[in-house]
Amino acid sequence: MEVTGKVLAIYPEKCTGCRLCELVCSVFHDGVSNAMRSRIKIVKWESEGIYIPMVCQQCQDAPCMIVCPVKAISRDEALNRVMVNHDICIGCRSCVAVCPFGAMGFNVIDRKNFKCDLCDGDPQCVRFCEVKAVDYVDAERVSLEKKRAAAGKITAAQRQAIALELEIR
Amino acid sequence: MALNRKIAYIDLSTGKIEIKPIPIEIRKKFLGGRGLDAYLLYNHTKKGIDPLGPENVLLVSGGLLTATLASATARTHVMAKSPLGGMIGSANMGGFFAPELAWAGFHHLVIKGKAEKPVYLWIHNGKIEIRDARNLWGKTVTETQWAIREELGDEEIKSMVIGPAGENLVRFANVMTGIKNSGGRTGMGAVMGSKNLKAIAARGTMDIKIAHPKEALEYNKRFIDQITSAKVNQTQGTLGTPFIWGATNSWGGIRCRNFQYNQQLYCDEIEPEAIDEVCTQTVGPYHMASCFGCQVHCRAKYRIPSGPYKGVYDEGPEYTSQGAFCGEPDCRSIETLLVGNHLVNQFGLDNLETGSLIAWAMELYELGILTDKETDGLELRFGNDEALLEMVKRIAFRKGWLGDTLAEGGLIASERIGKNSFDYLIQVKGVSNLHSDERATPALALNVATASRGSDHLRSRPAIDLYHLPEPVLRKIYSTPVPYDGPLSSEHTEYVGKPWQVFWQENCYMAVDCLGICKYHTVFLGATLPNFEDWPKVIYYNTGLEFTPRELWDIAERCNMLERLFNLREGLKREDPYRGDMLNHRYFDEPTRRGAPDVVGRVIDREKFKKMIDEFYGYKGLDENGVPKPETLKRLGLENEPSHLL
Numbered sequence: 012m013e014v015t016g017k018v019l020a021i022y023p024e025k026c027t028g029c030r031l032c033e034l035v036c037s038v039f040h041d042g043v044s045n046a047m048r049s050r051i052k053i054v055k056w057e058s059e060g061i062y063i064p065m066v067c068q069q070c071q072d073a074p075c076m077i078v079c080p081v082k083a084i085s086r087d088e089a090l091n092r093v094m095v096n097h098d099i100c101i102g103c104r105s106c107v108a109v110c111p112f113g114a115m116g117f118n119v120i121d122r123k124n125f126k127c128d129l130c131d132g133d134p135q136c137v138r139f140c141e142v143k144a145v146d147y148v149d150a151e152r153v154s155l156e157k158k159r160a161a162a163g164k165i166t167a168a169q170r171q172a173i174a175l176e177l178e179i180r
Numbered sequence: 181m182a183l184n185r186k187i188a189y190i191d192l193s194t195g196k197i198e199i200k201p202i203p204i205e206i207r208k209k210f211l212g213g214r215g216l217d218a219y220l221l222y223n224h225t226k227k228g229i230d231p232l233g234p235e236n237v238l239l240v241s242g243g244l245l246t247a248t249l250a251s252a253t254a255r256t257h258v259m260a261k262s263p264l265g266g267m268i269g270s271a272n273m274g275g276f277f278a279p280e281l282a283w284a285g286f287h288h289l290v291i292k293g294k295a296e297k298p299v300y301l302w303i304h305n306g307k308i309e310i311r312d313a314r315n316l317w318g319k320t321v322t323e324t325q326w327a328i329r330e331e332l333g334d335e336e337i338k339s340m341v342i343g344p345a346g347e348n349l350v351r352f353a354n355v356m357t358g359i360k361n362s363g364g365r366t367g368m369g370a371v372m373g374s375k376n377l378k379a380i381a382a383r384g385t386m387d388i389k390i391a392h393p394k395e396a397l398e399y400n401k402r403f404i405d406q407i408t409s410a411k412v413n414q415t416q417g418t419l420g421t422p423f424i425w426g427a428t429n430s431w432g433g434i435r436c437r438n439f440q441y442n443q444q445l446y447c448d449e450i451e452p453e454a455i456d457e458v459c460t461q462t463v464g465p466y467h468m469a470s471c472f473g474c475q476v477h478c479r480a481k482y483r484i485p486s487g488p489y490k491g492v493y494d495e496g497p498e499y500t501s502q503g504a505f506c507g508e509p510d511c512r513s514i515e516t517l518l519v520g521n522h523l524v525n526q527f528g529l530d531n532l533e534t535g536s537l538i539a540w541a542m543e544l545y546e547l548g549i550l551t552d553k554e555t556d557g558l559e560l561r562f563g564n565d566e567a568l569l570e571m572v573k574r575i576a577f578r579k580g581w582l583g584d585t586l587a588e589g590g591l592i593a594s595e596r597i598g599k600n601s602f603d604y605l606i607q608v609k610g611v612s613n614l615h616s617d618e619r620a621t622p623a624l625a626l627n628v629a630t631a632s633r634g635s636d637h638l639r640s641r642p643a644i645d646l647y648h649l650p651e652p653v654l655r656k657i658y659s660t661p662v663p664y665d666g667p668l669s670s671e672h673t674e675y676v677g678k679p680w681q682v683f684w685q686e687n688c689y690m691a692v693d694c695l696g697i698c699k700y701h702t703v704f705l706g707a708t709l710p711n712f713e714d715w716p717k718v719i720y721y722n723t724g725l726e727f728t729p730r731e732l733w734d735i736a737e738r739c740n741m742l743e744r745l746f747n748l749r750e751g752l753k754r755e756d757p758y759r760g761d762m763l764n765h766r767y768f769d770e771p772t773r774r775g776a777p778d779v780v781g782r783v784i785d786r787e788k789f790k791k792m793i794d795e796f797y798g799y800k801g802l803d804e805n806g807v808p809k810p811e812t813l814k815r816l817g818l819e820n821e822p823s824h825l826l
Contacts, residue, residue: 024466027466027468028469029471029474029477030276030472030473031473034247034249034473038249038390038396041387042393043389043393044249044388044390045385046283046385047385048387057358057359059493060359060467060469060481060495120387135397138401139400139401141408141475142466142475142477
């Protein structure tokens with residue numbers, strides 16, 4: 012497995028709310044269509060047209076990992092992800108309770124927890140999302156893009172100020 | 181597994197609920213969705229029943245592939261005898277309801293009888309409960325949905341509801357889900373209202389096993405590339421259906437002032453790009469939304485930018501809202517468009533029918549057939565934005581003589597208004613025409629005249645006829661899966677070859693409606709999109725069922741014939757202006773006044789039109805009166821209908 016610094020980057024404003032990511036996630040992992048089994052979930056405020064993709068952030072100091080009484084959860088540094096070993100897991104759901112993002116699911120049919128495993132490096136949600144509301148990018152790129160977007164606002168203000176000054180002169 | 185989704189029979193009079201599996205032999209004959217609904221309607225209703233009486237049967241369904249990886253399997257199909265024209269009532273909507281219904285364990289609901297008091301259905305993981313809806317009665321479309329979520333304590337519930345218009349039995353009230361997804365045509369909301377059924381709420385977490393998950397995923401990816409690479413879908417994904425209105429208006433293919441003009445002038449403010457600008461300003465640069473699993477994202481989000489409704493959120497407007505609130509009444513204000521769209525969405529009215537009937541009333545008012553007495557002093561002239569929006573409210577709540585009269589639909593309204601008002605009513609089988617003008621396009625005229633649910637553009641319209649595609653391209657599309665070696669013409673003003681195109685599209689659209697797929701994912705607006713050759717693989721990978729393209733074609737033909745049988749039973753006659761395969765006389769007598777050089781001055785030629793119908797009937801295996809020949813019924817396995825197998 013190659014070493015990668017890639018992370019899932021979410022751009023909520025781009026999400027069209029179609030939930031194809033939920034569908035392909037459940038088919039890829041479980042061979043069935045069932046949004047309840049999906050590791051990614053589009054949370055909606057329909058009356059305002061707001062759709063937010065929610066998924067595991069693969070935390071560095073993951074609360075799920077810390078709370079697990081049998082140490083079934085660990086970090087896989089190769090793929091920058093948090094993994095559950097179901098041979099050790101006792102199904103106590105402590106991880107479900109502490110996750111600040113609600114990203115740890117519990118499957119009532121199999122009685123097991125489940126979470127995003129980044130599809131071993133080829134996240135299907137990213138592959139199928141045409142508008143790229145979910146993307147798989149190098150970790151440093153995420154903040155760089157945000158920086159550029161925020162800086163864009165400052166440049167726009169600067170340009171306006173210059174134009175105004177020229178006008179006054 | 182998709183194939184183990186059940187059918188439920190719900191009797192609202194007795195409260196009895198019966199759940200059954202859908203036998204595989206039935207699937208092989210009718211697939212699901214609209215096709216199986218047509219079978220159920222023909223079998224569960226008797227001739228001549230009152231569409232708003234308890235004996236009418238309301239069918240709600242997902243398609244065979246709903247919630248599977250077939251791409252855009254969002255469509256919910258609703259069917260009943262139509263209170264609008266008395267023929268087959270059929271409406272199809274996007275959104276998220278059908279997948280939730282499938283995850284809750286059901287593909288088909290057969291709803292009979294009438295509840296004593298307002299009720300709603302709560303469908304949850306294989307169980308169905310009839311619940312009190314008295315506190316929901318009177319609520320708007322979105323209020324109802326949010327109230328159900330609150331009552332049941334689950335934000336993920338998806339509901340199909342009616343608004344006040346459905347409660348008030350407006351004969352073209354629609355059924356709705358989400359903000360603006362509507363099963364608009366033929367008054368299915370009135371049928372729900374007549375049964376005292378306010379809503380159907382669904383929530384499901386049951387697995388649908390995919391037969392070949394790996395292959396299904398890969399094929400879906402290929403499908404998406406095919407679908408998103410089509411230029412037409414890229415435009416839809418940016419501007420939504422208003423782009424069609426803008427394009428056809430510039431060319432002279434829309435209706436303006438009822439049927440007086442075929443183009444609206446001086447309407448920069450309501451061009452698709454202008455609407456897009458408002459969406460960008462009020463929502464942001466990413467303002468397009470999708471139905472379930474769809475990558476076309478053709479639904480715009482907006483807030484009303486000005487006026488008394490300033491800041492109100494809604495979705496759309498679609499082509500039909502532009503027709504209803506711009507072209508037809510000849511109004512040119514974006515505020516009127518966005519407010520009108522919001523009102524019909526909240527009241528649960530079919531915007532197409534509403535706009536057509538108000539424009540008809542406006543023409544009658546200007547002609548003096550309607551006067552201030554009937555309009556209660558409302559100056560119902562073309563271009564009067566206030567009168568237009570006021571009429572929408574009056575129709576939804578049946579206020580005033582005219583509001584109550586128009587709420588009855590065109591056929592009954594024309595009887596009440598009397599004089600020669602019927603001559604101006606642009607309808608087929610009691611259902612108003614889309615706000616498009618087909619006088620320059622014989623293929624499209626044949627389509628609206630013969631569509632099973634009454635005048636309609638989503639039952640058999642060869643829309644790609646407008647693209648002037650080279651003949652070999654047309655031949656490639658239209659000669660699979662059954663060979664066709666007759667003439668085909670790239671010219672949209674031609675009559676030759678068009679009946680075959682309409683026949684082919686009729687079967688194509690029936691197939692997607694049986695599968696539960698959106699028409700933007702087949703040969704509707706894009707010539708390169710999936711059709712009969714692609715579906716067998718999608719069906720096989722997702723369900724394990726094996727079909728050949730030809731078998732799917734035969735199923736579609738069979739289901740279309742069932743709809744025809746229903747209409748014939750209810751009194752369809754070939755040239756009957758009220759319930760026939762017949763156009764308003766203005767199509768033949770009044771030349772178009774505006775438009776491009778190949779559009780202006782056109783009428784449909786009566787004799788050639790008659791010949792087109794003859795040829796179309798021939799392909800369908802009907803005699804000259806439009807009645808199926810015995811050998812046709814035998815060929816399609818329909819000789820023993822109604823067969824009461826399900």
